[in-house]
Amino acid sequence: MQRPFVLILASCLVACPTEPEPKQDGWELVHRDLPGALLSVWGTSSTDVWAVGGDSLDGLGPTILHFDGEAWTRMESGLSQGNLWWVFGFEDGPVFMGGEGGVILRYEGGEFTSMTTPGTGTVFGIWGASPDEVWAVGGTSAAAGGFAWRLSGDTWTPEPSLPADVSSNGAIWKLFGTSKDDAWLVGSNGVALHWDGAALELGESGVGSSLFTVHASEGRYVAVGGAATGIISEYEDGQWTVVPADPPAPGLSGVALGEDDFGVAVGSFGAVYTRSSTGWTQEDLGFNLAMTLHAAWIDDQGCVWAVGGQVYSPPFDDGLLIHRGPSISSDGL
Structure with missing residues (x-):
């Protein structure tokens, strides 16, 4: 009497579909073909991630996405149009987003506030050592109008020690620091400026092409850039040094550093390079x-x-977003 049941069960085990095992590690394409390109990604943890970017052309303004570890949410900033180029913030808030027309948004307590700024150039980068020590950098174009603003209370003011020739000859693309007294700003024509807590001082990056992004971890800074050929320059022991990538990279526009010599640089044609103790x-x-x-x-x-x-x-x-690590959800968009 038991044999038919055994046969049915065996048949089901062979023919019935089973749930696929979740991907545990590796690269995955989480989002693609989004209405707005994503130009920046940042978060406080794997369950608090922000991505911002291009105007979605749907009347809802710049693309602003938030991931809570389970699902993605499209956030409405109150702007009807515009492109956002960077996002950076703090674990207990606020979160700042900068973009075209001198726009800087502050997100805190579930609300967006459009801040008053001293110019109408594009804000390409934002970083701060604390909510009381925040910078914004950018330019009117790739070739002129570079600026550096600092936040005092609710007021953004130009940093007076920014060299006039740097401002007139290009943009300041990004900045990053390890403390309120140690930060590097990078920009057009290989410009690298160091902030020591008192003034900006021009450094020697060792390159002539634009450096688009800079990041730091464990006493090391890395800046990336270039056009047809990518550039990776590392700063240690008081000196910038261009280092090779294997194979040579196309133009690079983003970089982030982690622990134990690890880093990642990204750029044209979906290029991704990672750093270890043996190089990029x-x-x-x-x-x-x-x-x-x-x-x-x-x-x-x-x-x-x-x-x-x-x-x-x-x-x-x-717009697109890729991820390396345990698989994450694309739900919500």
Whole structure:
């Protein structure tokens, strides 16, 4: 009497579909073909991640996404249009987002506030050692109008020690620091400026092409840039040194450093390079990306997030996000 049941059960075990096992590690394409390109990604943890970018052209303004560890949410800032180029903030708030027209948004307590700024150039980068020590940098174009602003209370003011020739000859693309008395600003023409807590001083980056992003961890700074050929320059022991990538990289636009010599740099044609104690080597994603990756971030678990899309000319669209680590949800969008 038991034999038919055994046969049915055996047949089901062979033929009935089973739930696929979740991907535990490796690269995955989480989002693609988003209305707005994603130009920056940052968070406080793997369950508090922000990504911002291009105007979605749907009347809801710049693309602003938030991930809570389970699902993604499209956030409405109150702006009806515009592109946001960078996001940075603090665990207990606020979160700052900067973009075209001198726009800086502050997100705190569940609300967006559009801050008053001293100019109308594009804010390309934001960083701060604390909510009381925040910087914003940018330019009117890639070739002129570079600026550096500092936040005092609720007021953004230009940093007077920014050299006039640096401002007139290019943009300041990004900045990053390890404390309120130690930060590097990078920009057009290989410009590298160090902040020591009192004034900006021009350093020697060793390159003539634009440096688009800079990051730091464990006493090491890394800046990346270049156009057709990527540039990686590392700062240790008081000196910037250009280091090779294997194989040579295309133009690079984003970099982030983690612990134990680890780092990631991203750029044109979906290029991803990671750093170890032996140097920078290209990653095999396991899938092809035709679009540019513009920025990267490493979370508290050591997982890598990278974003991009069509970023070379407006409209900035075809947004994408990739991730390395335990599989994450794409739900909500």
